[in-house]
Amino acid sequence: MKKLHIALSTEDIAASVADYSARLGCRPDLVIEGIYALWRTDQLNLSIRQAAGVPPGQLRHLGWEDDEAESFSMDKDVNGITWERFAAHHQADEINEIWPGANYRVDAGAGE
Helix, strand or coil: CEEEEEEEECCCHHHHHHHHHHHHCCCCCEEECCCEEEEECCCEEEEEECCCCCCCCCEEEEEEEECCCCCCEEEECCCCCEEEEECHHHHHHHHHHHCHHHCCCCCHHHHC
16 A cells, blocks of 8 residues: 655644644654654655745655655655655654664554
């Protein structure tokens, strides 16, 4: 199964978590206070992050969470937008590499 991945930049993680949780009808799967949040719904993989060099509210990148992805990959489309392709466990590995204290694990029912 494929889920669209949208990665946005934000200045205020707490306010964004409240807003997007209301819009999506669920809480994030992971919040790293003041830095990052991730929602994995049946249809969407949405991450928000404070990102140096990316103004708040701007697209960081797009992609696909794809159960069949054998590895993490990325390329740019004709418009210069970065697209990633990854399985949920690849994203979990990346999160834990960037923020070792997160100890994020993918719920087996949520995407694998």
